[in-house]
Amino acid sequence: MDREKKYTVREMLQFFLSKVWENNRKLLIFSLIQIPVLVLSPYINLVIQKMIIRGITQQYIFSRFLLTVVTGYALILLIQALSEWLEGRSEWYNRVLVNTLLKCVDEKTLNTDYKNVESAEGQQKRQKALNSIYDGGQQLIKVSVSCMVNLCGFILYGITIFSYQKVLFLITAATAAAGYFFNDRLNKYEQKQKDRMADEDRKIKYLEREAAATRAGREIRLYRMQNLLYGIYDKTICSRLALEKNICRGRSIAGSSVHVLSLMRNIFSYVFLIVMVHNGQIKVEDFLFLTGMVTGLSVWISNFMSDLSKLHRFFMFFCCFFEYLDMPETEDAAESHYILNTAPSVRFENVSFCYDGSAHEALKNINLTIHPGEKIALVGRNGSGKTTFVKLITGLYRPTQGRILVNGVDITKYGSKEYFKYPAAVFQDVLLLPVSIAQNVSSATEKKTDGNKVAECLKKVGLWERVEALPDGAGTSINTQVKMNATDLSAGEQQRLMIAKSIYKDSSLLVLDEPTAALDPISENNIYQQYNGLSAGKTSVFISHRLASTNFCDKIVLLDSGKIEEEGSHDSLMKKEGLYYTMYKEQSKYYRKGYACKI
Amino acid sequence: MRVTIQTIKMIQRQVPRLIPFTLAYSVFLAVQPFIVVQFMGLIVNELYDRKEMREIILTAGVLALTAFLLDLAVTLLANKIDICTVELTYKQDLTFAKSAMDMEYSKLESSEVQVLLENIRQSRFQRGDSWAKQADIIKKLCTSVLTIIAAAVQILKIVFDAVNNTQVHVAYMPLIILFLAGILVWVSILSAKNGMRHGKNIFSRFGEVAPINRIFGFYRQEIFPNYRYGKDIRIYEEQELINHEFDESKNAVRDFMEKLGDEEAVFRVKNTILTSFLLLVTYVFVGTLAYYRVIDIGTVVVFVGVITKFLNGISGNIQTVTELSENKKFLQQYIDFIDYSRNPGDGDVVTGCQKEDDSQNDAGTLMRDVQNGDFEIEFHHVSYQYPNAEKWALHDISFKIKRGEHIAIVGENGSGKTTCIRLLCRLYRPTSGTIMINGLDIQKIKFSEYIHFISAIFQDFELFSIKLVQNIAASEQADVEKVDSVLGDVGMRARVKAMQNGIHTYMNYDFDGSGVELSGGEAQKIAISKALYKDSPFCIMDEPTSALDPMSEAEIYSQFNTLLSEKTLVFISHRLSSCIFCDRILVFQNGELKAEGVHDELLKKSKQYQKMWEAQAKNYK
Numbered sequence A: 001m002d003r004e005k006k007y008t009v010r011e012m013l014q015f016f017l018s019k020v021w022e023n024n025r026k027l028l029i030f031s032l033i034q035i036p037v038l039v040l041s042p043y044i045n046l047v048i049q050k051m052i053i054r055g056i057t058q059q060y061i062f063s064r065f066l067l068t069v070v071t072g073y074a075l076i077l078l079i080q081a082l083s084e085w086l087e088g089r090s091e092w093y094n095r096v097l098v099n100t101l102l103k104c105v106d107e108k109t110l111n112t113d114y115k116n117v118e119s120a121e122g123q124q125k126r127q128k129a130l131n132s133i134y135d136g137g138q139q140l141i142k143v144s145v146s147c148m149v150n151l152c153g154f155i156l157y158g159i160t161i162f163s164y165q166k167v168l169f170l171i172t173a174a175t176a177a178a179g180y181f182f183n184d185r186l187n188k189y190e191q192k193q194k195d196r197m198a199d200e201d202r203k204i205k206y207l208e209r210e211a212a213a214t215r216a217g218r219e220i221r222l223y224r225m226q227n228l229l230y231g232i233y234d235k236t237i238c239s240r241l242a243l244e245k246n247i248c249r250g251r252s253i254a255g256s257s258v259h260v261l262s263l264m265r266n267i268f269s270y271v272f273l274i275v276m277v278h279n280g281q282i283k284v285e286d287f288l289f290l291t292g293m294v295t296g297l298s299v300w301i302s303n304f305m306s307d308l309s310k311l312h313r314f315f316m317f318f319c320c321f322f323e324y325l326d327m328p329e330t331e332d333a334a335e336s337h338y339i340l341n342t343a344p345s346v347r348f349e350n351v352s353f354c355y356d357g358s359a360h361e362a363l364k365n366i367n368l369t370i371h372p373g374e375k376i377a378l379v380g381r382n383g384s385g386k387t388t389f390v391k392l393i394t395g396l397y398r399p400t401q402g403r404i405l406v407n408g409v410d411i412t413k414y415g416s417k418e419y420f421k422y423p424a425a426v427f428q429d430v431l432l433l434p435v436s437i438a439q440n441v442s443s444a445t446e447k448k449t450d451g452n453k454v455a456e457c458l459k460k461v462g463l464w465e466r467v468e469a470l471p472d473g474a475g476t477s478i479n480t481q482v483k484m485n486a487t488d489l490s491a492g493e494q495q496r497l498m499i500a501k502s503i504y505k506d507s508s509l510l511v512l513d514e515p516t517a518a519l520d521p522i523s524e525n526n527i528y529q530q531y532n533g534l535s536a537g538k539t540s541v542f543i544s545h546r547l548a549s550t551n552f553c554d555k556i557v558l559l560d561s562g563k564i565e566e567e568g569s570h571d572s573l574m575k576k577e578g579l580y581y582t583m584y585k586e587q588s589k590y591y592r593k594g595y596a597c598k599i
Numbered sequence B: 001m002r003v004t005i006q007t008i009k010m011i012q013r014q015v016p017r018l019i020p021f022t023l024a025y026s027v028f029l030a031v032q033p034f035i036v037v038q039f040m041g042l043i044v045n046e047l048y049d050r051k052e053m054r055e056i057i058l059t060a061g062v063l064a065l066t067a068f069l070l071d072l073a074v075t076l077l078a079n080k081i082d083i084c085t086v087e088l089t090y091k092q093d094l095t096f097a098k099s100a101m102d103m104e105y106s107k108l109e110s111s112e113v114q115v116l117l118e119n120i121r122q123s124r125f126q127r128g129d130s131w132a133k134q135a136d137i138i139k140k141l142c143t144s145v146l147t148i149i150a151a152a153v154q155i156l157k158i159v160f161d162a163v164n165n166t167q168v169h170v171a172y173m174p175l176i177i178l179f180l181a182g183i184l185v186w187v188s189i190l191s192a193k194n195g196m197r198h199g200k201n202i203f204s205r206f207g208e209v210a211p212i213n214r215i216f217g218f219y220r221q222e223i224f225p226n227y228r229y230g231k232d233i234r235i236y237e238e239q240e241l242i243n244h245e246f247d248e249s250k251n252a253v254r255d256f257m258e259k260l261g262d263e264e265a266v267f268r269v270k271n272t273i274l275t276s277f278l279l280l281v282t283y284v285f286v287g288t289l290a291y292y293r294v295i296d297i298g299t300v301v302v303f304v305g306v307i308t309k310f311l312n313g314i315s316g317n318i319q320t321v322t323e324l325s326e327n328k329k330f331l332q333q334y335i336d337f338i339d340y341s342r343n344p345g346d347g348d349v350v351t352g353c354q355k356e357d358d359s360q361n362d363a364g365t366l367m368r369d370v371q372n373g374d375f376e377i378e379f380h381h382v383s384y385q386y387p388n389a390e391k392w393a394l395h396d397i398s399f400k401i402k403r404g405e406h407i408a409i410v411g412e413n414g415s416g417k418t419t420c421i422r423l424l425c426r427l428y429r430p431t432s433g434t435i436m437i438n439g440l441d442i443q444k445i446k447f448s449e450y451i452h453f454i455s456a457i458f459q460d461f462e463l464f465s466i467k468l469v470q471n472i473a474a475s476e477q478a479d480v481e482k483v484d485s486v487l488g489d490v491g492m493r494a495r496v497k498a499m500q501n502g503i504h505t506y507m508n509y510d511f512d513g514s515g516v517e518l519s520g521g522e523a524q525k526i527a528i529s530k531a532l533y534k535d536s537p538f539c540i541m542d543e544p545t546s547a548l549d550p551m552s553e554a555e556i557y558s559q560f561n562t563l564l565s566e567k568t569l570v571f572i573s574h575r576l577s578s579c580i581f582c583d584r585i586l587v588f589q590n591g592e593l594k595a596e597g598v599h600d601e602l603l604k605k606s607k608q609y610q611k612m613w614e615a616q617a618k619n620y621k
Helices: A009-023 A025-057 A062-111 A114-118 A120-137 A140-164 A166-211 A214-222 A226-278 A284-325 A386-393 A437-442 A451-460 A464-468 A491-504 A521-535 A547-552 A570-576 A579-588 B002-014 B018-048 B053-102 B105-109 B111-127 B130-165 B173-223 B227-235 B239-291 B297-340 B349-356 B363-371 B417-424 B447-451 B468-473 B480-489 B493-497 B520-534 B550-563 B599-605 B607-620
Strands: A346-353 A363-370 A375-380 A401-406 A423-426 A509-513 A539-543 A555-560 A563-568 B377-384 B394-401 B406-411 B432-437 B454-457 B538-542 B568-572 B584-589 B592-597
Touching (some): A009 A284, A025 A062, A025 A140, A025 A284, A025 B239, A062 A120, A062 A284, A062 B173, A062 B239, A114 A120, A140 A166, A166 A214, A214 B053, A214 B105, A214 B447, A226 B053, A284 B018, A346 A386, A363 A401, A363 A563, A375 A547, A386 A539, A423 A491, A423 B227, A437 A451, A451 A491, A491 A521, A509 A521, A521 A539, A521 A547, A521 B607, A547 A579, A555 A570, A563 A570, A579 B550, B002 B053, B018 B053, B018 B130, B018 B297, B053 B130, B053 B297, B105 B111, B111 B130, B111 B297, B130 B173, B130 B297, B173 B239, B173 B297, B377 B417, B394 B432, B406 B607, B417 B538, B417 B568, B468 B480, B584 B599, B584 B607, B592 B599, B592 B607
Parallel strands (some): A423 A509, A509 A539, B406 B584, B538 B568
Antiparallel strands (some): A346 A401, A555 A563, B377 B432, B584 B592
């Protein structure tokens, strides 16, 4: 799995530029114009100052002098206004760039193999990718622009000084480079602290979120956990601050060293220039111009260097980002187009499954045949492998060993994206999107949603009356916390909506994974009642740890510790007096007639 | 202004060193360029007057050294301020968290507070921490104000010197100075006003975009990080739909930001024109003076330098005033949130009433009785309506819970069971009616004392990502033996022992990479052990076993029978089989208490109960 792929900076830049061009074109254009403006603006200031002083010392005629002042002013104004205009925009435009990059990560989250999303490793990868965006993406354009500006300024000032005095240029460049050395060491030190800081930041973020969360809030209040959590929070902050203090100490030392260097540079350049003026090599206004240039040049150089190391750091971080984007989207070569119109048969052949990084197999050597149109009940205790079974049959996971045949064809031959077209599944945890009810049923955009079909599906699960009564009918959005004029559905209604969704999909393979666990007896019974209608003409698997669900299934499969323990009809399993028998007796004992009277 | 002062006071309280450091820093920072400029003027004059070289070099040396010392001071102070600012943001976060945890639950849950929270989060995500910003603004404000003052002093000095040096323009001078000063003041006021308007505008814009941000945030915080959505997304091929929706809100946010950027650009250009206009006036004025030899070249250098600084000060001021008025609104949100946590109504009667209330209900005795399990709870015509809801969640409920009774509450989803339990836990206050314990309204008891005698498990309990033992004991100090024994009671002892750090293992990965993620059933068992550890005389459970398989469920219930037989117990269950052994069953329907009694009785007299029982029982026949 571990592909050692290193991205070159060029590849990364290309990627970023194309993304920015696609999504934030204006930002890119404004940033490019910003470069010359930012370089020229201080230069022109210095030139104009020099011109004015020359005008005074050389006693231009007054009108010419005035003209110099006014033109100079006009130029400064123009450049200044342009620069402010650009900066005001880029300040806000820049904040959107993050969203563009986040979108890349999110798209990956939507499309990569499910196991990459579910595994702890995948989630950590995702977090790292996001952090790299928050750290670097937010400033990428800003720093790139500033880097270019500093480079150009360095060249412009360098040439100017060089044309007057070569030695002066060399000295300035040398001190600036030496200053960079101190800053670089500091950067490297900070880099080392980054991981520890990220650790503490993650904790802080977690505590911050939990402290104000409602679900956690109930727990906190009822068990009076305020002091415990406050203490942990306080401790985390203290260790985070200690790290910050170390870094600041380093910054103070590096900063002081740089100031010592610039003291040396200043003394040298003053003496040098004063001697030049004294010898009549340059004029007084040139003295001013050049001291300004020297200070400017050293700023350009050191800023350029620090921008460069910042960019370097960003790109190091971006490796996490690209690593995430690199996660596989397995697309098995679809050998041909198989189409499932009628209820398919499903056969598990020696199927085993082992989660990445787990020592024991979640499913061991499963052999099972489900005939077309057969209704299977899959039962078992927590952790017996039922959920893994569902993930395999729906194509979310691929078996570690063995194969799964649908209508006699290995499901890998369908192509994974293709295969997702066939099964419909309803899970215990209902997750609704903050879109309209109709879209939640159709799983498609508004345009592609067939309103009549939605209504039909909602009628089948008995939700239509409820939905019709809403102000916008099926167009009403779900989730009042997110959308205006939305509505919230009760747990039972939500589960029924999920079933409507599975009907809308028109699939011939239906999987229900404990859809009734959170429901009251009547809602549960309603779903049981509807099940026969829903599954008519379909191959279906019903998973539950309520054994009552076995009533309306053709065959019962009992899983225990990843193996098929028992298999057969209710009656045959009861006769066997095995594990199923025990479980059934345990669960049903209170419901059987006469039991209550005994106590 | 009130908010600004309030925030400064808060900063002073949290990090007392911040403000003095900031003041010292801004003095150095403001003064430094003027000293440099003065020296520069001096050097230029000396050069121009062809003074002796050694003298000039000496001046330059002093300049370099002074500049160095000032730079050093500024750098060191700036680093100190950085530390203080970070400290400030964290301490404010901590205060925020504390307020959130201390706030009355119903307030925290209310839509106003939730919207406020979301807005605070979003603005923080998009514009950074408001407190760090406030510290930065104060720093900038001090610096720019000091700069303006220093510059103004020097300008006046130069002008007066010029007046003294010559007699020619004496007559016009006061007028010209007045004119200049007038323009400076006018421009400053104009710009500041402009800035404030802009700041307010930005805030109101953020308000406009808040609904879109909420959608955007929901996708970012709820859907993408939650892998459970991943199953549905893939099987139902929802990628296109989600992309579409997400893009829509993403683009709306982009358009909004771009619009803000355009406004910002126009605002800044306006200000530049205003300030540059001053620059023109100065250049012409000083240039003319120098041209006619009223002032020397060195003074021109100083003057231009000072004026440039002055303008920097002004535009810095405009910017900070803009930011200040913008930031104020965001800080106000923070302060509003903190204010919600000041509970005027929290019952303080019990500890306080011992002296004031000399009725028979002596509070101390009451709590002692209650703690010993000697209590009776009565719902007296209790009704509850969720804020902004039209329907009653509970309507006119009256019943009693006697000591040692085991009571089950059954009913359909949404029939008011959970609300009833939350009222009992004082997460909500009844809209009307009272809940009484030994005759005293529970609202009158101090919350922390009241909750002491309740062990509750909710349907959607929460395990924190801290150590397992901390989760169970809900405290830093845990009785390890007791923890071990309650883990044994719920059948988790072996599982926990197998963990790398035993009971000191962290849960999940938020706190520690070596953490352990428990399955739903295991987590539920831990939640139960937490309640057992608390060992209160009154247990409340809302579907405590929903995630357990039937065998574990049966085991847990048989444990309950022995462990909790002496305690008073109220629980909700959808499995009616677990209610058979209860002393009493309450049947809820549509927020009303429809029937109560034991199983056999209810089967005969309550249609609703019969229906629910039949729904479950028939599948087992």
